[in-house]
């Protein structure tokens with residue numbers, strides 16, 4: 001599992017992905033942690049297959065008992081099917097996940113972890129002194145989804161938005177946006193159902209001060225590529241599966 | 243899923259399927275008893291010895307149905323336990339994998355506690371399963387006992403039937419069907435017991 005520190009301040013952001021031992025037939029995904037002095041938030045913990053390498057990687061940054069919070073942007077298995085395993089490993093943790101999906105996500109196993117439902121209009125969660133904004137991203141692609149914005153680190157963990165599928169070992173940041181666009185186009189057109197939802201999201205996100213866009217699959221966007229992505233997505237026609 | 247877990251799932255699932263067949267047959271016996279009672283009543287004195295036998299057959303069938311109903315509830319618990327044990331074992335195996343992958347990680351040691359907790363829970367599940375299987379085997383034994391008793395009664399019925407004059411054939415048919423049904427129950431329950439016996443407390 002490759003680990004990349006993407007923010008270092010009073011707290012840290014670390015991106016995990018590109019696991020070399022991942023079975024070929026499951027899609028690669030990015031996991032993130034927000035590490036504070038005594039706590040650790042796991043964003044998009046990942047699928048069952050990824051649990052062991054992911055947990056082992058987290059142990060480079062935090063002891064098990066300090067993994068206190070999990071976040072799932074939506075209900076898909078590549079996002080959170082490992083829940084049943086985290087549930088048995090963590091003795092004192094919360095899962096922040098969409099209220100709408102509670103009964104669904106619990107199918108993955110959620111007995112000792114406390115499910116903290118996120119209301120449709122989002123909320124703010126606090127990990128020690130770090131305040132994170134949970135931003136609605138409904139119909140992108142899931143009917144109910146949320147992204148996580150850290151105003152201090154200026155990072156937006158944008159779940160499925162900005163995702164692309166890459167060859168194993170691909171770099172973690174976009175290097176040439178024009179080349180990268182082709183890896184994203186079909187996914188966004190086919191998986192995102194609503195132009196209206198897309199527009200609302202772009203309008204909202206343009207008001208945030210963002211250094212890094214961190215999607216769940218593929219490469220992250222930084223610097224000018226953030227605006228490039230927003231412009232590109234804004235003008236893309238989505239919902240083409242009909 | 244390893245083959246041990248797979249066969250455990252199959253063994254538990256087979257109880258329910260074998261027992262539903264037992265249930266059908268037990269109901270048949272109950273029906274045969276009612277039938278025999280009517281014949282014995284018509285036969286009057288000629289089937290005097292047969293009448294108490296029909297009551298006995300009926301009671302036996304009822305008791306078998308009751309036993310099987312209880313066992314089915316128990317089998318469902320056993321199934322849940324199997325699912326739980328499977329989940330616990332899967333987690334334990336993953337945690338061991340984490341420990342291997344985390345060698346050299348700064349906080350690798352913190353994994354020891356979840357591993358030992360998971361091991362204890364997994365072993366508890368295994369012990370509980372063995373205990374419950376042993377108990378279930380006891381209950382199955384009771385059903386077998388009933389089936390054996392039914393066969394003895396069927397043999398007696400045949401003797402009584404031979405003295406029933408023109409009712410001989412119909413009463414013999416009753417004895418025959420009880421015997422057949424008891425045989426089926428015996429065989430089905432025996433299969434359950436064989437499937438489960440490898441998991442019992444030794």
Ligand SMILES: [Fe+2]
Nearest residue numbers: 074076142160
């Ligand atoms: Fe998804």
